[in-house]
Amino acid sequence: MTSMEPFGARLRRVMDERGPLCVGIDPHASLLAGWGLNDDVAGLERFSRTVVEAVADRVAVMKPQSAFFERFGSRGVAVLETVVREARAAGALVVMDAKRGDIGSTMAGYAEAYLHQGAPLFSDALTVSPYLGYGSLSPAVALARESGAGLFVLALTSNPEGPEVQHAVRADGRSVGATMLAHLAAENAGEEPLGSFGAVVGATVGDLSSYDLAINGPLLAPGVGAQGATAADLPKVFGPALRNVVPNVSRGVLRHGPDTGALRAAAERFAGEIQAVVAGS
Numbered sequence: 001m002t003s004m005e006p007f008g009a010r011l012r013r014v015m016d017e018r019g020p021l022c023v024g025i026d027p028h029a030s031l032l033a034g035w036g037l038n039d040d041v042a043g044l045e046r047f048s049r050t051v052v053e054a055v056a057d058r059v060a061v062m063k064p065q066s067a068f069f070e071r072f073g074s075r076g077v078a079v080l081e082t083v084v085r086e087a088r089a090a091g092a093l094v095v096m097d098a099k100r101g102d103i104g105s106t107m108a109g110y111a112e113a114y115l116h117q118g119a120p121l122f123s124d125a126l127t128v129s130p131y132l133g134y135g136s137l138s139p140a141v142a143l144a145r146e147s148g149a150g151l152f153v154l155a156l157t158s159n160p161e162g163p164e165v166q167h168a169v170r171a172d173g174r175s176v177g178a179t180m181l182a183h184l185a186a187e188n189a190g191e192e193p194l195g196s197f198g199a200v201v202g203a204t205v206g207d208l209s210s211y212d213l214a215i216n217g218p219l220l221a222p223g224v225g226a227q228g229a230t231a232a233d234l235p236k237v238f239g240p241a242l243r244n245v246v247p248n249v250s251r252g253v254l255r256h257g258p259d260t261g262a263l264r265a266a267a268e269r270f271a272g273e274i275q276a277v278v279a280g281s
């Protein structure tokens, strides 16, 4: 397998060129209806390819939400394959949001599905859940390193149910979420200009001053837009780590379709607000 330049280096460059915004592709049934599309495979394909056409040539990252494609079985997954290919061809990095996590031997299978170059769903990075134990992710870490891909590990998620697991305090006094961040910092040690092993930290989670976000890797920050966070919240949540934050907006952009100009304008509005807070921090 020919190795690509590591994900972290590719991400840093595209963030420098395009700004850090990630636009999510989340074809909810309600959004398809809002766009005047049927809730079927043709509607799914029209929706997701329109989003790619509108923004993949200008945003740093696109994050298809696998759940909404899997809903339609193998034909939905075929659409997902097309979407990944087209978004990457337009210069965006694709983070596959499938939140995989299993015992190590099975995790190796998931890693092959998304992180092996040449796999039909090969993506620049994959979201993974470490809640079977961080070590269960090692096959994905190893394959990502080999192929130049990355991971985003759920650390402090944007949903209100997350804290019962992620804020739980271990016998050594550290919270579970902080432990995941520490694992990622170790993974990324010494990498320049940025490591490839990111954390998911919701933009909605509030004050993180007691957490060490200096993991030398990207921080994927969902929650801006529909979940109530704004660009203005980002400096408060992320402090000095803001430079490595990739804010994700899905419904906040998608609800402006189906007009490509309106989608583009919505993405550019979020991108502008985010650029302004990053520049001012």
Ligand SMILES: O=C(O)c1cc(=O)[nH]c(=O)n1[C@@H]1O[C@H](COP(=O)(O)O)[C@@H](O)[C@H]1O
Pocket: 024, 026, 065, 097, 127, 156, 157, 158, 159, 200, 201, 202, 222, 223, 224, 225, 226, 227, 248, 249, 250, 251, 252
């Ligand atoms: O991993 C994710 O992307 C993710 C983690 C998290 O903590 N919270 C979260 O909302 N997400 C995803 O980010 C997207 C947010 O969508 P909107 O709320 O519509 O912007 C969805 O695809 C979620 O599954």
